Amino acid sequence: MPVIQRIYSKFYEHLVELRLWVLFSLIGAYLLISWLLFVWAGETDLVSDPVVFLYFASTTASTVGYGDLSPATEAGRLISALWFVPGALLIFTAVLSKLTSSLVQGVRRMVDGRGNFRNLSGATVIIGYHSDRTERMITDLIAGKDNDTKIVLLATSADITVPEGVRFVRGDRLDTLETLKRAAVEYAEKIIVYTESDAETFNTCLAIRELSGNVHVAAYFGDRDTARRATKLAHVEAVVSSATETLVRAAQDPGASRVIMALSSATHNATIYSGVLEGTRAYLAAEVEQQLLSVNAVLLAVGQNGADDVSFKPFPRDLGGGTTVYYVAQQRLEPETWSRLMEKLDAEVLA
Incomplete structure (x- = not known):
């Protein structure tokens, strides 16, 4: 008896929560019983083709109503009135409730910070x-x-x-x-x-x-x-x-703090961006500076590959591949623009 009681309690819990397996089981049992009843009633037009029967069930459940398909016999109409239509409406309501509940729970989880984005890449x-x-x-x-x-x-x-x-x-x-x-x-x-x-x-x-x-x-x-x-x-x-340091700069050079803040925020007209000189060639710093000017960007500093510090003007004469260049511009250079810039630098090296 305790085993039966536990099984009953578990099933009742799943039924109240309308677990997916319970929902699909109810739909399957409802369709099977309905199909057998319509076979017994002689509704051959409704049960001869499974696709037709599913179409008939869906139009009934969604309350679209009967049009091209409906019971033809008195027994079929009684089955439809006493069993098929009420059952279809109950199941349709249950499906909508389950979908709405799942949607609300999902939104609530996101709002409460209980979402899971472990598979999100590039964030x-x-x-x-x-x-x-x-x-x-x-x-x-x-x-x-x-x-x-x-x-x-x-x-x-x-x-x-x-x-x-x-x-x-x-x-x-x-x-x-x-x-x-x-x-x-x-x-x-x-x-x-x-x-x-x-x-x-x-x-x-x-x-x-x-x-x-x-x-x-x-x-x-x-x-x-x-x-x-x-x-x-x-x-x-x-x-x-x-x-x-910013406070000292502002005291010694009035307005310096505004410049520092402007260069640190992308919401101003111009800010600091960075790019990497690709390849293994050595590029002339003067040529890099000139190419950046041609696309309305100003070279501010360079960070040699593997070095912790950055260099300001006067820059080192040669900048090796992997060097990070920091420039000031109104917006970040697009990848296509940067690729064209690198092509021009490569052409200058080979010339």
């Missing part, structure tokens, strides 16, 4: 939330026109304002592998880490490296020593507040 992931800064970061990402159309925000709090078009993931901790996987970190294109503390940021960077060894990670630190360790151990680009 830009922001880890950590600050009410006064995160929305501005997202605005800058979109304004940068760097194909940042898939943005995922990972935070520990549910009481946040999620900008339109941004996917939201919530976790109890930001440095757990499962939470990071849900936030599409494993196949992300770039990651920004800006948490409540340097310790949490440091641990999160290490966890990210367990999932992806190549993704570019930019992380904010308040302490320079922690930033240095994160750069060395987690291979991230550590960003430390330059408010003090």
